[in-house]
Amino acid sequence: MQKQLGFLVDLGKCVGCRGCEVACSNKHQLDHLQYRRIMNINKENQVLGFLSLACNHCINPECIRVCKEKCFYKRRDGVVLYNSQRCNGCQRCIGACPFQAPKVNPRTKKISKCDFCFEQLDQGLEPTCVASCIVGALQVIDIMQPIPVYAQEALPNFSITQFTKPSIRVILPRAPQCFWRKG
Amino acid sequence: MKQKSVVSRRTFLKGAAATVATVSFGGTFFDFIFSGLSPAVAAENSTVELFRNACPRNCYDTCAILSTVQDGVLKKVVGDPASTYTRGTLCAKGFSYTRSVYSPDRIKYPMRQIGRGSGNWQRISWDEAYTEIAQNMLRLKREYGSTLPICLNKYSGNFDIMHYGIEGMLTSIGNTTRATGTPCWPAGIDAQTFDFGTIVCNDPEDIVNSKYLIIWGANPAWCSVHSMYFVKEAQQRGCKVVVIDPILTQTASKADLYIQIKSSTDGALALGMARYILDHNLYDGEWLAKNSKGAEEFFSYLKNNITLEWAAEKTGIPQHIIEMLAREYATTKPANIWIGYGMQRHTNGGQNVRAIDALAAITGNIGKSGGGAQYAQLETWGFKYHAMSQSKPANSGGKEDRAININNFGAEVLNAQDPPIKMLWIACRGPMTQDPETAVVKKAFEGMDLVVTADLYMTPTVEMSDIVLPVTTAFETPGVNVSYWHYWLSLNEQAIKPMYESKNDVTIAMELSAKLNELEQGSCTFPTSGDLQEWVGKEFSEGIYKQFGIQDWQELKKGPVKAKSGLIAWQDGKFRTPSGKYELWSAEAEKYGHFPLPVYVEEMQSTDKYPLRCITPHWKLSIHSQFQNLDWMAAVNNEPHIEIHPKVAAKYHIKDNDSVKMFNDIGYITLPAKITETVSPDVVAVYETWYKNKKFNVNYTVKAIPADMGKKATGAPGIAFHDNFVAIQKM
Ligand code: SF4
Numbered sequence: 001m002q003k004q005l006g007f008l009v010d011l012g013k014c015v016g017c018r019g020c021e022v023a024c025s026n027k028h029q030l031d032h033l034q035y036r037r038i039m040n041i042n043k044e045n046q047v048l049g050f051l052s053l054a055c056n057h058c059i060n061p062e063c064i065r066v067c068k069e070k071c072f073y074k075r076r077d078g079v080v081l082y083n084s085q086r087c088n089g090c091q092r093c094i095g096a097c098p099f100q101a102p103k104v105n106p107r108t109k110k111i112s113k114c115d116f117c118f119e120q121l122d123q124g125l126e127p128t129c130v131a132s133c134i135v136g137a138l139q140v141i142d143i144m145q146p147i148p149v150y151a152q153e154a155l156p157n158f159s160i161t162q163f164t165k166p167s168i169r170v171i172l173p174r175a176p177q178c179f180w181r182k183g
Numbered sequence: 184m185k186q187k188s189v190v191s192r193r194t195f196l197k198g199a200a201a202t203v204a205t206v207s208f209g210g211t212f213f214d215f216i217f218s219g220l221s222p223a224v225a226a227e228n229s230t231v232e233l234f235r236n237a238c239p240r241n242c243y244d245t246c247a248i249l250s251t252v253q254d255g256v257l258k259k260v261v262g263d264p265a266s267t268y269t270r271g272t273l274c275a276k277g278f279s280y281t282r283s284v285y286s287p288d289r290i291k292y293p294m295r296q297i298g299r300g301s302g303n304w305q306r307i308s309w310d311e312a313y314t315e316i317a318q319n320m321l322r323l324k325r326e327y328g329s330t331l332p333i334c335l336n337k338y339s340g341n342f343d344i345m346h347y348g349i350e351g352m353l354t355s356i357g358n359t360t361r362a363t364g365t366p367c368w369p370a371g372i373d374a375q376t377f378d379f380g381t382i383v384c385n386d387p388e389d390i391v392n393s394k395y396l397i398i399w400g401a402n403p404a405w406c407s408v409h410s411m412y413f414v415k416e417a418q419q420r421g422c423k424v425v426v427i428d429p430i431l432t433q434t435a436s437k438a439d440l441y442i443q444i445k446s447s448t449d450g451a452l453a454l455g456m457a458r459y460i461l462d463h464n465l466y467d468g469e470w471l472a473k474n475s476k477g478a479e480e481f482f483s484y485l486k487n488n489i490t491l492e493w494a495a496e497k498t499g500i501p502q503h504i505i506e507m508l509a510r511e512y513a514t515t516k517p518a519n520i521w522i523g524y525g526m527q528r529h530t531n532g533g534q535n536v537r538a539i540d541a542l543a544a545i546t547g548n549i550g551k552s553g554g555g556a557q558y559a560q561l562e563t564w565g566f567k568y569h570a571m572s573q574s575k576p577a578n579s580g581g582k583e584d585r586a587i588n589i590n591n592f593g594a595e596v597l598n599a600q601d602p603p604i605k606m607l608w609i610a611c612r613g614p615m616t617q618d619p620e621t622a623v624v625k626k627a628f629e630g631m632d633l634v635v636t637a638d639l640y641m642t643p644t645v646e647m648s649d650i651v652l653p654v655t656t657a658f659e660t661p662g663v664n665v666s667y668w669h670y671w672l673s674l675n676e677q678a679i680k681p682m683y684e685s686k687n688d689v690t691i692a693m694e695l696s697a698k699l700n701e702l703e704q705g706s707c708t709f710p711t712s713g714d715l716q717e718w719v720g721k722e723f724s725e726g727i728y729k730q731f732g733i734q735d736w737q738e739l740k741k742g743p744v745k746a747k748s749g750l751i752a753w754q755d756g757k758f759r760t761p762s763g764k765y766e767l768w769s770a771e772a773e774k775y776g777h778f779p780l781p782v783y784v785e786e787m788q789s790t791d792k793y794p795l796r797c798i799t800p801h802w803k804l805s806i807h808s809q810f811q812n813l814d815w816m817a818a819v820n821n822e823p824h825i826e827i828h829p830k831v832a833a834k835y836h837i838k839d840n841d842s843v844k845m846f847n848d849i850g851y852i853t854l855p856a857k858i859t860e861t862v863s864p865d866v867v868a869v870y871e872t873w874y875k876n877k878k879f880n881v882n883y884t885v886k887a888i889p890a891d892m893g894k895k896a897t898g899a900p901g902i903a904f905h906d907n908f909v910a911i912q913k914m
């Protein structure tokens with residue numbers, strides 16, 4: 001594969017404001033489900049940062065493998081899309097996706113998920129979540145291209161499942177020097 | 184499929200209804216629109232329009248918004264890229280507007296409640312509502328000889344300039360009682376008024392020019408998230424960012440240095456730093472000589488009363504850290520301090536702000552790009568206030584309006600005599616969740632003949648009202664907005680028709696006036712008709728035109744504009760104090776009962792009975808009682824917590840998510856624990872907000888203790904919200 005689009009999430013910049021999460025709901029008008037979610041990365045009660053996570057448009061997508069109705073497909077740029085026409089609501093994809101990216105629409109009982117805002121991509125625009133991040137913590141990257149050396153696949157204290165080869169890279173947060181109260 | 188390409192909006196609506204039936208989900212047309220199943224038929228024959236809006240919700244950022252309206256439905260909101268402050272983005276709250284406008288929870292028509300608090304609501308017509316309200320107003324005037332028994336409590340739910348028409352409406356019926364003051368920031372305003380003459384801050388976009396930035400008791404990552412871009416940008420350009428806070432906030436976690444301070448001792452830290460700066464000759468004598476009054480007195484106060492050992496002892500910050508901070512702040516130029524509103528919500532809050540201002544002054548950082556002591560500004564608020572400026576009808580009784588303290592609202596309503604208060608009009612405000620001493624506020628409501636609340640949602644304040652009037656959101660009505668932080672001016676266009684039977688507050692004023700005059704000719708001077716768009720135009724003054732470099736307000740339809748001058752506070756060195764100088768020694772302060780110098784005033788202490796200080800800061804998904812009630816927000820978070828330090832938790836055998844009762848002598852709340860080292864060991868934090876259908880209100884435990892300052896500039900002192908001492912207990 002020549003191209004695989006994915007997300008670069010900079011935990012050093014992300015302030016966990018959830019703008020990306022709600023901007024996505026705004027764009028797709030989702031009232032009871034969310035494509036993007038912010039996970040707290042904790043260690044012994046200390047928040048180390050936030051991980052903004054949606055569909056990772058994996059290199060080996062489990063959703064495509066398990067869906068008997070062949071609802072999922074992968075574009076040449078690596079974006080994993082979903083077509084609801086044939087969906088019978090079996091929810092196998094939800095069980096299979098390590099990131100629970102596919103969601104059930106409680107009304108239609110069918111699946112929907114992050115589509116990488118592909119119509120925007122096709123017009124050369126950023127996906128909504130990326131465009132809405134005030135501090136610039138989200139970026140679109142082609143993980144087949146060399147990515148910044150400081151970006152990595154894993155986070156300490158928080159495992160990102162790797163067997164599907166998710167197209168997500170992270171930049172670790174930098175903790176401030178802290179002086180805690182005496183007494 | 185030919186048929187579909189020519190569907191009119193009408194048949195599209197019908198088609199939508201049909202689809203509702205086939206996929207079998209209940210709810211309204213709007214539920215359908217928001218199910219994410221945008222019907223393809225709509226796209227073919229639809230009109231898409233763009234409108235300019237502004238977020239009016241008492242937020243630093245007051246964002247310029249670009250709204251997409253398709254076939255009369257608000258489909259999408261984004262930040263307006265024309266504003267270099269908003270930069271094309273909104274926050275999570277702003278992005279939820281497409282939901283809040285169409286929320287099934289909106290109040291749809293006027294209603295009357297049979298039995299306050301009973302939940303027994305009946306739909307009534309607008310005419311019935313106006314009649315009942317007008318009759319009561321006229322009856323009270325007859326019984327008491329004036330309209331003073333009618334009390335208005337309106338504040339920050341919508342800071343659009345036209346919304347001051349609510350005050351205008353009350354003026355137009357005669358002398359009335361007004362909840363006066365401002366709850367959130369008055370101590371700091373007075374402090375800066377004593378020091379500088381008024382509040383003015385640098386353009387926040389100027390933060391990028393700072394080489395040293397202390398964010399002192401503010402949490403922009405939650406409360407002014409657009410500023411975080413400039414903070415990060417400054418950091419990228421080599422600025423060191425320091426956060427001083429009793430809580431390791433989200434902002435602190437992004438800083439270079441976080442210093443945990445004992446809550447309410449900020450003045451001790453500032454004075455300790457000042458002493459170090461003095462001892463090491465790091466002050467700017469030249470600036471002081473030219474621009475200040477009282478430097479000598481201040482320095483001798485420092486020499487005689489302040490030591491670094493004392494400051495370390497007071498604040499809990501090791502002495503060498505105070506020394507490092509003082510040295511770095513005084514020697515890195517330009518150095519900026521952002522003074523938050525949280526740190527002045529104390530009985531010594533105003534004094535603490537004065538001490539911090541003094542740091543900026545003695546180091547000569549005032550009036551400089553990249554420098555300053557930023558608090559807020561009201562320089563861009565010079566409108567005509569046409570909707571607000573109404574005349575009083577002749578012979579309506581009483582000599583003048585009566586002011587009662589908004590910050591002790593319940594008690595002051597109950598105590599009002601000659602005449603007593605008998606009717607409340609509540610707009611843009613939620614005293615039943617946001618005011619201290621909820622029980623007292625409730626009692627005040629109970630003593631009324633009539634409570635009228637204009638609101639969007641069924642808040643606890645509406646639940647305690649007799650009549651509720653449905654109001655419009657910013658998207659359904661025209662207006663104009665400025666910020667108390669940045670220097671942009673945004674028009675708010677009407678993007679969609681008012682939903683259901685909702686009306687703008689000014690329209691309500693006009694129609695109520697018509698009713699009052701119908702019942703008693705001449706009883707109300709408020710115009711009974713008018714075009715809201717034109718009324719927006721009437722708010723603009725020559726001063727605003729000049730400041731923003733426009734000839735006509737209609738130019739704002741092309742986009743927001745930024746002030747052309749005054750972007751660096753006090754650059755001209757003309758302070759608005761009595762002496763025209765920066766006043767370290769303020770006779771004005773003395774007049775208001777304070778020490779003339781910025782001195783340390785002892786902070787409030789915990790007691791054996793109530794050993795923990797409860798801090799109630801702003802929550803990232805709300806602005807006071809707004810936003811968190813929406814289902815979109817509930818999907819992100821729907822549970823308040825009490826944040827407890829692990830050491831404290833261990834002492835009380837409390838584990839994560841255990842149910843904890845927090846109480847003091849006025850009330851209690853029960854909520855799940857969140858054990859976190861981010862709070863100080865002598866502090867618990869509970870974020871103030873309103874959750875729909877939750878028995879949560881942190882103000883059950885908050886007393887109406889006044890802050891030290893606020894009387895001069897805002898008419899009443901602030902509230903020492905963070906001087907609330909409590910005990911906790913595992914349930
Ligand atoms: S918008 Fe940006 S900063 Fe905010 S939560 Fe999302 S990634 Fe983080």
Ligand code: SF4
Nearest residue numbers: 024054114116127129
């Ligand atoms: S790429 Fe688009 S659909 Fe996916 S999370 Fe971001 S905004 Fe949502």
Ligand code: SF4
Nearest residue numbers: 238242245246274277
């Ligand atoms: S709440 Fe503040 S940051 Fe959010 S959209 Fe409104 S003004 Fe902007």
